Amino acid sequence: MQEQQHRIERQVHLPLSKAFEIALRNIRIRFGRSMITASGILLGIAFLATVITQIAAQNALNIEVTEELRMRNIWLVTLALLMSTIGITNSMLMSVTERFKEIGTMKCLGALDRFVVTMFILEGMLMGVIASVLGAVVGAGVQLLAIGFGQGWSVIGKLDWGVLTGRLGLCILLGGGLTFLATIAPAYRAAKMPPAAALRVEI
């Protein structure tokens, strides 16, 4: 047994299902905070979805949208999404920082840097994608109700549903993409730390 240990090979194993399992549990165990993080993305995407639905309604009614209004919408949506991204980056940084010791321990047990990165990205993406789906549904739903009550339910029937669903799908992709961007820096920072430094951290 011990004779084999003289040979050092390269660690290659990346247990994805384990990374997923740990990510899921971390979300569950910090459920309150995960919800706050997720609601940041949810609100940003919901806002984008309301704007997209509004545009779809205006197209259905052949209302000309002024350039000024269009620019203002883009500006507002960009701001909202930026704030969501900053929010989720902040929560992931916190989540990583309070788990430095855990990360150091995992590296002692043979975890590769890639495993640590994967674990945090999965954690971020799980929250980000679920929040984006909910955000798109809530945003579009609320705006559809507003249109129905304000401009009459007949407008809903005239909407180009194909285009609208496509754009809402893009919203969800955007939400997922932004979460990915927000998570990658904190995750990398955690993974690249020498284990000794990670274990030394006292919070």
Add this chain to the structure above:
Amino acid sequence: MASNEYVVRTKDLSKEFMLGGVPLRALDNVQLDIRRGEYVSIMGPSGSGKSTLFNMIGGLDKPTHGTVFINDVDMAQLDAQELAYLRCRTIGYIFQTFNLIPVMTALENVTLPTVFAGVPTDEGIERGIELLNIVGLGERLHHKPSELSGGQQQRVAIARSLANNPAIILADEPTGNLDLKTGKEIITLLKKLNQEQGVTIISATHDLKMLDVSDRVVWIRDGRIERIEERADLDIKVGEMEGVES
């Protein structure tokens, strides 16, 4: 018992930290050879450099000068993946603060290193149960760390350190967070594993209870080895019987 084969060798090992812009020499030219199957305690007050030495031997930090050989392999020559392989299979780590993964049960904590090693799940679980039985926690497989006492958590950590049959167990102040009685139990357990499984144990500590079980004690002060005491020197008060055999 200890063989004549060296499992750990350090050569001119030095480590400097920058502390407020001033270099601080935490380890200064440390030469230490540890034989396979030995129980070695590294003793010294806080700040003496024993934890730094622990980190160097464990491949958790890089030395400023000098080399550490594990099974005649120069650790400085290993890339990240080879280091991960070494940490996973050749070395088992035990910490003062236990460092169990809080979201996982005792059994899952013990099987985690086997997961990283690519051992099939069933085999890993079997091994985990066997190890938790060895450390006396066969009844607590599915408890989370927060549901276990300090001594029990350290037993889980010891079981985890053995998961992939390592050649070396590195323990950093393993009794530091435990009361006297629990600390003694942990030391007895480590000694038992050392004798029954033949695993080399290297423990950084300032717990004098460790003296009784150690084959050698390395005293460290200000980053240098002050003296090394053999079993024979340690037993003078008790008698010469044990001293003869080593």
